[in-house]
Amino acid sequence: MNVTGRAPSESARDPAIAPVLELDRVTIELAGRVILRDTSFSVNQGEFIGVLGPNGAGKTTLMRAVLGLVPAAQGTIRVLGEPVMRGNASIGYMPQTRSALAGRRIRGREFVAMAADGHRWGLPHTDAATRADVDRVLELVGARSLAKRPLFELSGGERQRLLLAQCLLGRPQLLLLDEPLISLDPHHQRSVVELVREVQRELGIAVLFSAHELNPLLNALDRVLYLGNSVAALGTVDEVITAPVLTRLYGSPIDVMRVKGRIFVMSGDVEIEKHDHEHEDEHEHVPGREAHGHDHGHDRGHGAHPHDHTHDV
Ligand SMILES: Nc1ncnc2c1ncn2[C@@H]1O[C@H](COP(=O)(O)OP(=O)(O)OP(=O)(O)O)[C@@H](O)[C@H]1O
Numbered sequence: 001m002n003v004t005g006r007a008p009s010e011s012a013r014d015p016a017i018a019p020v021l022e023l024d025r026v027t028i029e030l031a032g033r034v035i036l037r038d039t040s041f042s043v044n045q046g047e048f049i050g051v052l053g054p055n056g057a058g059k060t061t062l063m064r065a066v067l068g069l070v071p072a073a074q075g076t077i078r079v080l081g082e083p084v085m086r087g088n089a090s091i092g093y094m095p096q097t098r099s100a101l102a103g104r105r106i107r108g109r110e111f112v113a114m115a116a117d118g119h120r121w122g123l124p125h126t127d128a129a130t131r132a133d134v135d136r137v138l139e140l141v142g143a144r145s146l147a148k149r150p151l152f153e154l155s156g157g158e159r160q161r162l163l164l165a166q167c168l169l170g171r172p173q174l175l176l177l178d179e180p181l182i183s184l185d186p187h188h189q190r191s192v193v194e195l196v197r198e199v200q201r202e203l204g205i206a207v208l209f210s211a212h213e214l215n216p217l218l219n220a221l222d223r224v225l226y227l228g229n230s231v232a233a234l235g236t237v238d239e240v241i242t243a244p245v246l247t248r249l250y251g252s253p254i255d256v257m258r259v260k261g262r263i264f265v266m267s268g269d270v271e272i273e274k275h276d277h278e279h280e281d282e283h284e285h286v287p288g289r290e291a292h293g294h295d296h297g298h299d300r301g302h303g304a305h306p307h308d309h310t311h312d313v
Helices: 059-066 099-103 108-114 128-140 156-168 186-203 243-250 272-281
Strands: 021-030 033-043 048-052 074-079 091-094 174-177 206-210 223-228 231-235 255-259 262-267
Touching: 021 059, 033 059, 033 074, 033 223, 033 231, 048 059, 048 186, 059 074, 059 174, 059 206, 091 156, 108 128, 108 156, 128 156, 128 186, 156 174, 156 186, 174 186, 186 206, 223 243, 231 243, 243 255, 262 272
Parallel strands: 048 206, 048 223, 091 174, 174 206
Antiparallel strands: 021 033, 021 074, 223 231, 255 262
């Protein structure tokens, strides 16, 4: 297991074999608070990493740091061997999504194309290469049949497909998916996880997929990155989801129970992952109300392209 403070392996800087993501003794602070302290780990190309941790542990902040939007106070973050920079085309980003999208009349294809550069710069027509890329990503996520339909007609799971399509534009090597399962019922959660896993394997890319619950990800993930208490633990489920590791990350006694292939993280009698999740779901599935959900002020209204994220700081 790779945990805070340990240096990552001395990997070659050749981008073809460099880890897709490498944190080397990184400390991240926001408003004087340490979110991550002296943390080192690396993620290999082609890995599916489930990013977990209590509310406020820093899952979003870590993604924003990898995007170059939050500077590391100390240490170095590298993507494919290069220090982070804004607008890195090798990263696809899906911000925490809220169903503000649910009321939009824009059609699926235009919505995906919006995240491509031509649209972003207000150009009237996308070029042939961009149109081909939009077709490619729609095909990849099985959304060709959604292309002509307005977003308001689509289910949450279908909109999630289009969001995934957006972040596959430009052939990124690393996807940062920030809580794609929020607002979805268990059936749609499963299909989103399966879709991401399929696409990730087909393209051989790495994925950081944050979630409040481990169980929906269990069959898909290669390793877990668990954040808490300014500390990170990266390893297999068996290495990380243990009472000692999680007690350290939560800063209070934690038990781990395994029942029929599911894992429950408990603080006394309370299942804490579920508990964390509750506030997220309070408005779910109520048309027109989703936009009021917990959203940290991320801008959900536009594409999820790496060049196109806005976040109130
Ligand atoms: N711009 C900011 N300025 C100051 N503090 C911030 C800012 N953005 C986030 N924070 C704080 O940093 C901490 C980490 O937030 P972050 O959103 O990264 O956590 P998270 O693990 O993604 O949480 P959640 O599971 O609730 O989405 C939280 O305590 C949050 O309140």
